[in-house]
Amino acid sequence: xxxxxxxxxxxxxxxxxxxxxxxxxxxxxxxxxxxxxxxxxxxxxxxxxxxxxxxxxxxxxxxxxxxxxxxxxxxxxxxxxxxxxxxxxxxxxxxxxxxxxxxxxxxxxxxxxxxxxxxxxxxxxxxxxxxxxxxxxxxxxxxxxxxxxxxxxxxxxxxxxxxxxxxxxxxxxxxxxxxxxxxxxxxxxxxxxxxxxxxxxxxxxxxxxxxxxxxxxxxxxxxxxxxxxxxxxxxxxxxxxxxxxxxxxxxxxxxxxxxxxxxxxxxxxxxxxxxxxxxxxxxxxxxxxxxxxxxxxxxxxxxxxxxxxxxxxxxxxx
Numbered sequence: 001x002x003x004x005x006x007x008x009x010x011x012x013x014x015x016x017x018x019x020x021x022x023x024x025x026x027x028x029x030x031x032x033x034x035x036x037x038x039x040x041x042x043x044x045x046x047x048x049x050x051x052x053x054x055x056x057x058x059x060x061x062x063x064x065x066x067x068x069x070x071x072x073x074x075x076x077x078x079x080x081x082x083x084x085x086x087x088x089x090x091x092x093x094x095x096x097x098x099x100x101x102x103x104x105x106x107x108x109x110x111x112x113x114x115x116x117x118x119x120x121x122x123x124x125x126x127x128x129x130x131x132x133x134x135x136x137x138x139x140x141x142x143x144x145x146x147x148x149x150x151x152x153x154x155x156x157x158x159x160x161x162x163x164x165x166x167x168x169x170x171x172x173x174x175x176x177x178x179x180x181x182x183x184x185x186x187x188x189x190x191x192x193x194x195x196x197x198x199x200x201x202x203x204x205x206x207x208x209x210x211x212x213x214x215x216x217x218x219x220x221x222x223x224x225x226x227x228x229x230x231x232x233x234x235x236x237x238x239x240x241x242x243x244x245x246x247x248x249x250x251x252x253x254x255x256x257x258x259x260x261x262x263x264x265x266x267x268x269x270x271x272x273x274x275x276x277x278x279x280x281x282x283x284x285x286x287x288x289x290x291x292x293x294x295x296x297x298x299x300x301x302x303x304x305x306x307x308x309x310x311x312x313x314x315x316x317x318x
Contacts, residue, residue: 001014001015001016002015003042003043003044003045004017004040004041004042004044004045004046004047004294005044005045005293005294005295005296006044006296007047007074007081007083007296008074008081008296008298008299009074009075009076009081010073010074010075011073011074012071012072012073012074013070013071013072013073013074014069014070014071014072015069015070016067016068016069016070016091016095016097016102017040017041017042017067017068017070017102018040018041018042018065018066018067018068018099018102018103019038019039019040019062019063019064019065019066019067019068020039020040020041020046020064020065020208021037021038021039021064022036022037022038022039022062022063022064023036023037023038024036024037024054024059025037027052033052033053034053034054034059035050035051035052035053035054036049036050036051036054036058036062036085037050038050038051038083038085040068040070040083041102041104042101042102043101043102043103043104044104044294045104045293045294045295046294047074047081047082047083048080048082048083049070049072049082049083049084049085050082050083050084050085051085051088052084061090062088062090064210065099065205065206065208065210066090066091067090067091067095067097067099067102068088068089068090068091069088069089069090069091069095070083070085070087070088071085071086071087071088072084072085072086072087073086079304080303080304081303099206100206103157103158103206103207103208104157104158104207105157105158105159105207106155106157106158106159106160106162106163107163108159108163108166110145110146110158110159110162111145113145113159113162113163113165113166114141114144114145114162116166116169117137117144117162117165117166117169117192120169120188120192121133121134121137121188121192123188124185124188124189125184125185126185126244128236128238128242128244129185129186129189129244129248131232131236131238132189132229132232132233132236132238132244132245132248133188133189133192133193133248135228135231135232135235135236136192136193136196136225136228136229136232137192137196139196139200139228140196140197140199140200143199144161144162144199145159145162146158146159146204146206146207147159147160147161147162147198147199147202147204147207148160148161148198148202148204148207148208148209149161149163149164149195149198149283150198150209151202151209151212152306153283153287153306153307154282154283154284154286154287154290154307155283155286156207156209157207157208158206158207159207160207161195161198161199164195164282164283164286165191165192165195167282167286168191168278168279168282169188169191169192171278171281171282172184172187172188172191172274172278175187175274175278179274181270182270182271182274183270183271186247186248186251186269186271187271187274187275187278189248189251190248190251190252190255190271190272190275191275191278191279193225193229193248193251193252194225194251194252194255194275194279195221195225196221196225196228197221197222197224197225197228198221200213200215200216200221200224201213201215201216201220201221201224202216220262222252222253222255222256222262222263222264223253225252226249226252226253229245229248229249229252230245230249233245247269247271250265250267250268250269250272251269251271251272251275253265254266254267254268254272254275254276255267255272255275255276255279256276257276257280283307284307284308287305287307287308288302288305288308288313291303291305291313292313292315295315297315299315300314300315301313301314301315302315
C-alpha cells in the first residue's frame with residue numbers, strides 16, 4: 001500500500017486509508033452537483049481528496065472516522081498535492097485492517113508522558129500551587145493520555161497534548177536554569193495548566209478531533225481552565241485574592257498573548273512572558289517537524305503551513 005507521505009503528483013494508487021474528515025459540498029456548475037471534500041490519512045500523514053458526483057447512497061455510506069479502500073490519482077492543485085478518488089468502498093473485516101493502524105500518535109509512549117507530568121507536579125515546591133494544579137489535572141486525567149493538543153495546527157494526534165506539555169516542560173526547565181529570576185513553580189504550573197481544558201473543549205476519538213464541544217464553542221479552553229483554578233481554590237480553602245491564584249489565572253489567560261489570538265489579557269508577569277514564548281516555540285517547531293515528517297523526501301518544499309503565516313518550509317540538502 002502507498003503511504004500518504006510517499007505519494008507524488010501523477011501517482012495512481014490503491015490502498016486503505018482513514019476518512020479523517022468528510023463534508024458534502026456542491027460544485028459551481030449549473031445545475032450544481034454534490035461531491036465529497038475529504039481528508040484521507042494514515043500513520044504517515046494526510047492529504048485532501050475529492051470524490052466527484054456522489055450519490056444519495058454514498059452520502060448514507062461514508063462518514064468521518066471510517067476506514068475505506070480507495071483507488072485514486074494524485075494531482076497538483078494550487079501547488080499542493082490533492083487526491084482525485086476514482087473508486088471508494090468501506091473496508092470490511094475480510095480486509096484485515098484496523099483503525100489503530102491508521103492513527104498517528106506522539107513519538108513517546110502515552111504512559112511515559114503522563115508519568116513525566118505527574119513527576120513534575122510532585123516536584124512543585126509550593127504546596128498550594130501543587131494542590132491547584134493537581135485538582136485541574138484530575139478533571140481530565142483519563143482523556144489526557146490520548147487527546148491531541150489541537151484540531152489541525154500542532155500536536156494534532158494521539159497523546160499530542162501530553163507530548164506538547166512534556167516538551168514545553170523540558171524547555172521551561174532549561175529557561176529556569178538560565179534565568180533564575182523566573183519562578184520554577186509558576187513555570188511548571190503554567191505549562192501544565194495552559195491547555196489543560198483542551199479535552200473539554202474538543203470532541204476527539206483516537207487523537208482525531210471531529211468537532212468542538214458546546215462548552216468549547218461557548219467558553220473555550222482558556223476561560224474554562226481559569227474557572228477550574230477558581231474552583232480548585234474554593235474547594236481547597238485557598239484565598240481567591242492570593243497572588244498564587246491570580247498568578248496562575250494570569251498565566252492561563254495571557255498565554256496566547258493577543259486578543260485576536262484568544263487571550264483576554266497580555267502577559268504582564270515574567271513567568272507569563274516566558275510561558276507564551278515557550279508555548280509558541282514548541283508549537284511552531286512542531287508544525288515544522290510534522291510538515292517535514294509527513295512530506296515525501298523527494299519534495300524540496302513542504303505544503304504551506306497555516307500556523308506559520310502560510311509559509312512552506314524548504315528541506316535543506318545537508
